[in-house]
Amino acid sequence: MLLRASAKRLFESLMEQTPDRIYIKDKKSRFVAASQALVEMHGLKERHELDGLTDFDLFSHEHAQQAYDDEQEILRTEKPIINRIEKETWDDGSITWVSSSKGPLYLANGKLAGIIGISRDITAEREAQIKLAESENQLREQNAILRSDYESAHKVQSVMIPGRVPHVKHVDIGYLWKPMTAVGGDIFSFPRNPNNCLLFYMGDVCGHGVTAAFYTVLIKYLTSHSGEVYTENPQDFLNSVNHELSGRLNEGFVTGLAGHFSPRKKNGSRKLILSHAGHRQVLVYRRATKKCELVQLPGGTVMGIPGGSASKAKSIELSVGDRFFAFTDGIVEASDPQGEEFGMQRLMQCYEEHADVNVQAAQEKIYDIVADFTGSVIQQDDITMLAFELT
Secondary structure (H helix, E strand, C coil), X not given: CHHHHCHHHHHHHXXXXXXXXXXXXXXXXXXXXXXXXXXXXXXXXXXXXXXXCCHHHCCCHHHHHHHXXXXXXXXXXXXXXXXXXXEEECCCCCXXXXXXXXXXXXCCCCXXXXXXXXXXXXXXXXXXXXXXXXXXXXXXXXXXXXXXXXXXXXXXXXXXXXXXXXXXXXXXXXXXXXXXCCCCCEEEECXXXXXXXXXXXXXXECCCHHHHHHHHHHHHHHHHHHHCCCCCCHHHHHHHHHHHHCCCCCCCCEEEEEEEECCCCCCCCEEEEEEEECCCEXXXXXXXXXXXXXXXXXXXXXXCCCCCCCCCCEEEEECCCXXXXXXXXXXXXXXXXXXXXXXXXXXXXXXXXXXXXXXXXXXXXXXXXXXXHHCCCCCCCCEXXXXXXXX
8 A cells, every 4th residue: 555655756766766877768868857876977966957958968979979879769669778888988088887778668558758778887897897808818918929939949949859869880779759748858969079979968857848948958058068078977977067057956956867888899789888867777678688677877866956976887788689778757657547657667568579660669659658558648747768779
């Protein structure tokens, strides 16, 4: 009873208290009624002050013309506009945003009388959306730059590692370098040296990605520099690199393995003289027994830490048909879905089973076997393998 008797008052209360901007216009888009929020938005006090005004009296001509055109189209088609996002341009140049709905207003007899509309200020939300879109655009641009930089870094590393590969009579060389991402921290190279012997270096920078890749550039330079004065002692070679490297790593360390082949004897055998810095285990395949041997090199410390020292040099006698294998830990520590590592025994078995193919093909086959073992298309660590066979 009270509500039926007070319908007009309920409408007045709504227009007085709602935070939304509610309005009624006639067919010429002149204000007939407006909510208090709409009145105050225009700097007025009383609701009747808007009576007879149009948007041309309140907004810039650009905004008013668009609103007028929209309202006349609603009157012509009798189709409403629902939740349209509109930009309001004010005479002082400021801009606000509203979510606007407006539609045809009918009298009780069904006759079209004008327009009824409601708009809600969404300036804060819209500005937040714009800032978010700008941030997303900036992020996309930065990601595009990073992808381009990664691709460039990958090309540089691919050229730099291993760089020049020597061709030595009666020694076949096989190698594989697979960074976990576009770039990595594994490196191997064949530094030139005064005696023109087959000198090699293999290293693993602690960490992955761009930071580790940057250090491979430094290590490439340092090993090349130390190779220029090589004394046929791989321990001195690694200690020289370590001396220059110490203090230049922000954190972490570098493992290293270096060695060279002695001149070939009449029976085709050679000695391989090795030293390591935290890279202790290597494998030798003996053609005579068709078995792989695990060789533990003498104790030595990693590089990048002041005061450390590479291991004493160790000689390994290799006969024709024997093979030598060196590798970074990414190959033996590759894990299957249950967390079991590929391990040294499986690796030795793989080398034995693929002794009938050349050393390069053997490296590639073993990499594929390890990838199948992990059951994942995502590589877990940088993987580098190096092999020599006496022929």
